[in-house]
Amino acid sequence: MILSSIDTYTKTNFNIAIDCASLMKGEYICPDPKYDHIDHKTQQPKGCTRENKAKVRCIAADGIKCKETGNQTFYGEIPCKWTNGYHFETTLLLSIFLGMFGVDRFYLGYHAIGLFKFCTLGFLFIGQLVDVVLIATQTVGPADGSYYIIPYYGPRLEILRSNNETFRIPQADWGYIKREL
Incomplete structure (x- = not known):
C-alpha cells in the first residue's frame, strides 16, 4: 500500500518538463527504435544534409517529459553521410x-x-x-x-x-x- 502511493506520487509530481536537447548520454535513445529512420534509397538516415547531420526522432528515459513536444519524444541530430x-x-x-x-x-x-x-x-x-x-x-x-x-x-x-x-x-x-x- 505504501509503495504504490509513493510510486503514484513520483509519477505525478516529478514528471517535470525539461529541455531534452541538454540530456546526457544514457538519458535518451536516439534514434527511436520504433521508427524506420533509414532511407532505403541512400542507406543513410532520412533527411541527411550536406553538413552530414540528420534530425531524427529520439525518446527520453522514463519519467522525463520534454518541453519541445510535451511528451517523452524530441528531435535530435545524429551524424550521417550525405550522398x-x-x-x-x-x-x-x-x-x-x-x-x-x-x-x-x-x-x-x-x-x-x-x-x-x-x-x-x-x-x-x-x-x-x-x-x-x-x-x-x-x-x-x-x-x-x-x-x-x-x-x-x-x-x-x-x-x-x-x-x-x-x-x-x-x-x-x-x-x-x-x-x-
Missing part, C-alpha cells in the same frame, strides 16, 4: 571496364580528367589501373564532396585524417632505452 546519388558499385564497374575512356571520371564529375583519360586511353592504361585502385579504396569520391551510396552492410571505409589539432601521444625512443640497458 548525391553516386553508387560505389557503379563507379567501380565503370572504372574497371570503361576506365580507359575516362567514363568513371565523367560519372564522378571530374570532366577535365575524364577528357584527358579519353584522349590518352587512360594514360596508356596505367591511369586506368591507378583509378581502379583509388576508387576501390574509396580515396576518390564524387566531385561534389558527397559520399558513395553503399549498401548498409557494404564495404564502407572510414578515412581517418589528422591535422594540427589532432592529439598525438609521444612515443618512447626505444633506441635510447636500449642503450641505457
